[in-house]
Every structure is written in structure tokens, then in C-alpha cells.
Amino acid sequence: MIILDGRKTSSDIKDEIAVAVKKIVAGGSRAPHLAAVIVGEDGASLTYVGSKVRACKKVGFDSTLVKLPKTTTEDELLNKVHELNNNDAIDGYIVQLPLPSHIDSQKILVAVDPAKDVDGFHPTNFGKMALNLPTFISATPYGVMELLERYNVETEGKHTVVIGRSDIVGRPISILMSRKSNPGNSTVTLAHSRTKNIQELTRKADIIISALGSPNFVKADMVKEGVVVVDVGITRVKDDSEKGYKIVGDVDYENVSKKASYITPVPGGVGPMTIAMLLKNTLQAYTKK
Numbered sequence: 623m624i625i626l627d628g629r630k631t632s633s634d635i636k637d638e639i640a641v642a643v644k645k646i647v648a649g650g651s652r653a654p655h656l657a658a659v660i661v662g663e664d665g666a667s668l669t670y671v672g673s674k675v676r677a678c679k680k681v682g683f684d685s686t687l688v689k690l691p692k693t694t695t696e697d698e699l700l701n702k703v704h705e706l707n708n709n710d711a712i713d714g715y716i717v718q719l720p721l722p723s724h725i726d727s728q729k730i731l732v733a734v735d736p737a738k739d740v741d742g743f744h745p746t747n748f749g750k751m752a753l754n755l756p757t758f759i760s761a762t763p764y765g766v767m768e769l770l771e772r773y774n775v776e777t778e779g780k781h782t783v784v785i786g787r788s789d790i791v792g793r794p795i796s797i798l799m800s801r802k803s804n805p806g807n808s809t810v811t812l813a814h815s816r817t818k819n820i821q822e823l824t825r826k827a828d829i830i831i832s833a834l835g836s837p838n839f840v841k842a843d844m845v846k847e848g849v850v851v852v853d854v855g856i857t858r859v860k861d862d863s864e865k866g867y868k869i870v871g872d873v874d875y876e877n878v879s880k881k882a883s884y885i886t887p888v889p890g891g892v893g894p895m896t897i898a899m900l901l902k903n904t905l906q907a908y909t910k911k
């Protein structure tokens with residue numbers, strides 16, 4: 623069994639980006655600049671955004687954190703988005719999700735300039751992704767693909783079962799895995815909350831990618847010997863630690879890993895990859911400009 627080590631791989635990618643940034647700056651140009659907008663005080667979102675900003679520093683990017691109060695109106699947020707679209711010093715930016723319920727997320731995401739949409743959430747970029755055209759691929763799906771690629775996991779002709787159909791993880795991964803590319807060229811089944819007898823599908827799967835957010839959902843008796851397992855689940859479960867919680871994946875790692883050929887741990891698998899891929903997208907936004 624080989625562990626798909628997201629910590630090491632993301633660190634390698636960040637090192638590669640840092641080298642590229644050093645070259646850019648040595649050539650007399652300014653560093654790439656990522657901005658992140660966060661509305662409200664959601665603990666998990668603040669943690670994620672904080673990590674994104676810290677990662678920028680590590681690779682030599684400039685970063686701007688725009689913190690807005692929970693009471694921010696949709697129009698005020700749209701104004702901020704327009705401001706960022708028109709700010710030439712910002713190469714790419716993200717609006718951290720989820721947004722407070724009084725704001726229509728779709729309205730905000732379509733207002734982001736697709737050329738600065740390093741999250742790849744704009745319909746234009748999502749459409750290009752589906753059509754296999756150059757674009758920004760959302761960080762989490764991109765991180766999954768990059769892990770499979772760097773570990774030379776064979777995906778062509780394999781049966782991949784993706785569990786979960788969210789707009790930002792499950793659905794794009796299902797598209798990427800079926801695209802005519804490497805990794806890709808897989809026969810994909812997209813399972814979700816209305817799927818019947820999911821274990822019948824997972825037992826036949828060569829590759830399982832779970833993006834459900836349901837702790838220990840994938841059990842050893844649901845997988846076959848030699849399966850490749852990518853666990854995208856990150857659920858905070860309360861415990862007695864200093865932090866008060868631990869991060870738990872969708873997969874019963876202890877037992878499933880005994881049958882797997884490759885598997886991602888949680889934490890330390892897909893999670894760290896997402897930030898590295900966001901930085902990669904930002905470098906791409908900068909270079910394109």
C-alpha cells in the first residue's frame with residue numbers, strides 16, 4: 623500500500639512555485655498577488671483563509687485579506703468584487719464560501735472576472751474545464767488530479783466511483799476523471815445521496831474518490847482488494863484535544879488501507895494539496911497577464 627502524501631507533494635509544489643517567483647522578482651517584476659475575501663466569522667473559513675495567506679508568504683506572493691462583517695450586504699460585496707476586478711495589482715482572488723445566507727453566492731461568483739477567478743468557480747471557467755480547454759481548475763479537484771499524476775496512478779480504462787456531487791468537488795472531479803487526458807480516461811460513476819445500493823458500485827470500483835463529508839462512510843467491506851482511495855472528506859469532530867476537535871475523513875482509513883493499493887490519509891492527503899493548487903492557479907493568472 624502506498625500513501626498518497628499530500629503534505630510532501632504540496633510542499634514540493636510550493637517549492638517549485640517559490641523558485642518561479644524568485645526568478646520573476648530577480649528579473650525586476652513584481653511578485654504575484656492573491657487576495658481573499660471573507661465575510662463573517664466562521665471558524666473553519668477563517669482557518670482556511672489564514673492558511674492561504676500564510677502559504678502566499680511562504681512562496682513569495684503578495685497577499686491581501688479582505689475581512690468583511692457578517693452584516694455586509696450583497697451590494698456591498700458586489701462592489702468589493704468589482705473593485706478587485708479593476709485592481710491591476712491583484713492577479714487573482716477568491717471569495718471564501720460559504721457566504722452568509724442573505725447573500726446569493728451564485729450572484730457573487732458570476733461577478734468575479736473569469737481571468738482572476740483562481741477558484742475556477744465562474745461558469746465560464748467551469749465550462750472550459752468540462753470542455754478540456756485551458757482554464758483555472760478548482761483547487762480541490764485539481765489537487766486530487768495532481769496527486770494521482772505525481773504518483774503515476776493509472777486511471778485510464780479504470781472504473782472510478784466518485785461519491786458526492788457538490789459543485790466544487792464531486793461533480794468537477796467526475797468530469798476531470800472522465801476527460802480525454804491523463805489522469806482521466808476513466809469510466810466514471812457519480813454516486814450521491816439518492817444513489818441506491820452504493821456498496822454495489824464501490825465494491826466494483828478500481829478508484830474511489832469520496833467527497834461526502836460523512837465520517838468513516840467508506841468501510842472495508844465496501845471496497846475490493848487493490849482499490850485506489852482518495853478521501854476528500856474533512857469533517858470537524860469534537861474531541862478532548864486543546865483545539866477541541868479533530869479532522870476526520872470519509873474513509874475508515876485503518877481498515878480500508880489494508881485492502882488499498884494507494885490511499886490518501888486525513889489529515890495530510892487532499893487537504894494540503896488544495897492550497898498548493900490555489901497558488902499554482904494564481905501563478906498562472908499572473909503569467910497570463
Ligand code: GUN
Pocket residue numbers: 716717718719720741761762896
Ligand atoms: N470553501 C470551501 N472550499 C473552498 C474553496 O476551495 N474556495 C472557496 N472560495 N471557498 C471554499
